[in-house]
Amino acid sequence: MNKSELVDAVAAKTNITKKQTDEIISAFLEVVTEAVANGEKVTLIGFGSFERRERSEREGRNPKTKETIKIPAIKVPAFSAGKQFREKVAP
Secondary structure, three states: OOHHHHHHHHHHHHOOOHHHHHHHHHHHHHHHHHHHHOOOOEEEOOOEEEEEEEEOOEEEEOOOOOOEEEEOOEEEEEEEEOHHHHHHHOO
């Protein structure tokens, strides 16, 4: 499902226009993205949590040359599914 399909599905369930639904979903995504980028954790009970995690520096290998390289530390977004979401996906 892509964003336009999501907009259609939410609009059908909520009886609001597709344009309004698209604005709401876009605003939601923007707020969550900004919060996680600022190091905040966004928790939606029953659905899951969005947070920023740090990957430490580590050693890797160039697959062509087998040369050892250092992979720098990085901050990445992460999602952890909530209990209800996990149970719905894998009953």
